[in-house]
Amino acid sequence: MLENDEGRIAVSSWSLHRTLGVTYPHDLDSHHVGPREETYGPGTARLIDLPRLLKSHWITRLEICSFHLPSRDAGYIAELRDALESAGVRLQTLLIEAGDLSNPATAARDGGWISGWVEAAIALGAEHARIIAGKQAPSREALDLAADGLNAIADRFAEAPIRLVTENWLDLLSTPEAVHTLLDKTQGRIGLNGDFGNWSGPNKYDELASIFPRAELCHAKASFTDGTLDADDYGTCIEVAESVGYKGPYTLIFDAKVPDEWAGINAERTFVLDQLTGRVAA
Secondary structure, three states, X not given: OOOOOHHHEEEEHHHHHHHHOOEOOOOOOOOOOOOOEOEOEOOOOOHHHHHHHHHHOOOOEEXXXXXXXXXXXXXXXXXXXXXXXXXXXXXXEEEOOOOOOOOOOOHHHHHXXXXXXXXXXXXXXXXXXXXXXXXXXXXXXXXXXXXXXXXXHHHHOOOOOOEEEEEOOOHHHOOHHHHHHHHHHHOOOOEEEEEOOOOOOOOHHHHHHHHHHHEEEEXXXXXXXXXXXXXXXXXXXXXXXXXXXXXXXXXXXXXXXXXXXXXXXXXXXXXXXHHHHHHHHO
């Protein structure tokens, strides 16, 4: 259990992708970081600046998307780790943003590629590495193949100071049944990062309630319309998570055109903290 509600707030680098501007695309046939691309413009801050910027907003947990990392060289890794430690910001998770362990044509290659990024996560001092389970339809064969790949990676890093997690994301884990099947097949080696924003439809809240008892982390994405946060949906998602016993951090995911990124992050942060305080007071 985390020490207080403020300590339950994290931010993903995705929530600041326009502030960062640049990305470094992945090539799964190589362990090299791709060339710099101004995917969202030139940006106004570097990845290494985020720990300091987050701390100025009273946020002390960060998740980094792998495509935001400009280098995996030891010197840069040491610089980024020092920036995190100097700011007093914990690297909660390195989000490994590619790979498909459920595809027989790519599973072996992608397992090796993902393992290379787990090594980078360990070097950075990350507490977790998030791995995509797979992108294929959730057949028994695809789930078995993904579980085999995840188990192999977990066994490789069994003695390392990092927790591996996957997420209810993409086709393979598009239903609660598939999530439970995969987690059962990995027998505790792999944890769950539950995501509010990856599922939709009339059964969304029941489906989230099914998986969140197993969640260790949470991507807490709010919807915004014309700059206004959808309080009904966001509040219900938080209530669902808390009511089934979730006690982990809420990683703020912001992905709207308005308001600007820091305003959106601060709106989500305020809302989550108000919800948690309200539950205690009730």
